[in-house]
Amino acid sequence: MNKPRSLYIHIPFCSHICHYCDFVKLFYNNKFSEPCLKALFAEIDSYHIDKVDTIYIGGGTPTSLxxxxxxxxxxxxKDFLTPNGEFxxxxxxxxxxKEKLEIMKSRGVNRLSIGVESTNDGILKAIGRYHTYEEAVKVVKLAKQYISNINVDLIYGFPHQSEEDxxxxxxxxxSLDVDHISIYSLIVSECTKFYKDGVKxxxxDESRKFYDIILKELRENGYERYEISNYARNGKYSRHNLVYWHNQEYYGVGLGASGYIAGARYTNTKSLKQYLEGNCVDIKETLSKDELLEEYLLCHFRLEKGFAKNDFKNRFDQEFTEVFRGKxxxxxxxxxxxxxxENVRLSDDGMAIMDNVIVSLLG
Ligand code: SF4
Structure with a gap:
């Protein structure tokens, strides 16, 4: 059995909690971060990882450590990474x-993902972020002196946000001139301050209008939308995230992290107490053939290129057109x-209503 070639590490600490966030996170406190890292290292050791092609440290906020x-x-x-790997x-x-950037540079980190989220200071304050746009500009400029492959995250769909905004x-x-941009619409999940405050x-229709503006503007400015929410220039796709979208296996470690190893999906506990006791995995499941098929479509139809007909046939022993004949x-x-x-994919309109397309295939 081949071992996974990617490693995701979840650092659950943040220096503040944003009003829309439903990730697994805690306020940074070294009373917890030290034992948590110790438990994390033990979890990493338990997998006996050899080499991986991608490492992604997310969170939470890894740089809050x-x-x-x-x-x-x-x-x-760092030594798990293959020579041309993405970190x-x-x-x-x-x-x-500057100190964090120096640490990263000297340890082989070669890609940064920076949470800018908005360039409107009023919105940044309203969503609970602790930076201004001007500070974001300065930080991106500084980061470029150390690491050239940079993603910035942006969120749209805030209350009262106009097309002009x-x-x-x-x-x-x-104008930040980075090679990768991730743009997501605001999701208001139940466990968030936004939800409690009644933010909608x-x-x-409005979301589609915004999405179409984003797609048009970014394409016109030389970015390729290679995934429903992700845009890249110069072929600088996120290799790590492509592993998820191609439904490939990966190690997932850290509080609340998910992974996919030897055909089984697992999710780690969100309880810090359990995690510190070394009881990391909470749920483990092997998907049925129908579930695998649904997941395959959900992941691959997010991609501009969709999937290769051959890949589908190899995984499901049948042609896509046979499985969905009549639909x-x-x-x-x-x-x-x-x-x-060679490929099966959704058009721009299809991607915009991907869930409906999948329902009509699987229904
Ligand atoms: S959005 Fe990011 S920084 Fe804000 S609380 Fe969530 S994980 Fe932390």
């Missing part, structure tokens, strides 16, 4: 310091689904 903790974390994992760290504007955000984000998500014709007629010579 102290410089010593951050150094020990990178030292723990990404997520960072927040307020704690991406969105266009300004896009213009500002483009954009309705579908694909109307999707093709409506120009939502495209069956090419």
């Amino acid at each position: 102290s410089d010593e903790e951050f150094t020990s974390l990178l030292d723990k994992v 990404t760290v997520e960072a927040n504007v307020e704690n991406l310091t 969105l266009r300004k955000d896009i213009k500002n984000i483009l 998500e954009q309705d579908q 694909i014709d109307s999707l093709i007629e409506r120009k939502l689904l495209i069956i090419g010579k």
Whole structure:
């Protein structure tokens, strides 16, 4: 059995909690971060990892760790990476310091993902971020002196955000001149402050209008939308995230992390107490063939290129067109689904209503 070639590490600490966040996170406190790293290192050891092609340290906010903790974390994992591997760290504007960048550079980190989220100071304050746009500009500029492959995250669909606000955000984000941009619509989940405050998500029509503006503007400015929410220039796709979207296996370690090893998906406990006791894995499941098929479509239809017909046949022992005979014709007629010579993919319109397309295939 082949071992996974990717490693995700979840650092659950943040120096503040944003009003929309439903990730697994805790306020940073070295009373917890030290034992948590110790438990994390033991969990990493338990997998006997040889080499991986991608490492992604996310969170939470990895850069909220102290410089010593951050150094020990990178030292723990850096040698797993193959020579041309991709090593990404997520960072927040307020704690991406010169020192952190030096630590990363010297340990082989070659990709940064910076949470800019908005370029409007009023919105940044309203969503609970602790930086201004001007600070984000400075940090991205500083980061470029150390690491050239940079992603910035942007969120759209905030209450009262106008089309004009969105266009300004896009213009500002483009002016940062980075090779990768991730843009997500605001999701209001139940466990968030936004939900308690009654904040509503954009309705579908409005969200589609914003999505179309983003797609058009970014394409016109040389970015390829290679995944539903991700845009890259110069082929600088996120290799790590492509592992998820291609449904490939990966190690997932850290509080609340998920992984996929030897055909089984697992999710780690979200309880710090259990995690510190070494009881990391909470749920483990092997998916049925139907579930695998649904997951395959959900992941691959997010991608501009969709999937290779051969890959589908290898995984499911049947051609895509055979499995979905009788269901694909109307999707093709409506120009939502495209069956090419080698690949099967969704059109722009199809991607915009991907869930509906999948329901009509699986229903
Ligand atoms: S959005 Fe990021 S920085 Fe904000 S609380 Fe969530 S994980 Fe922490």
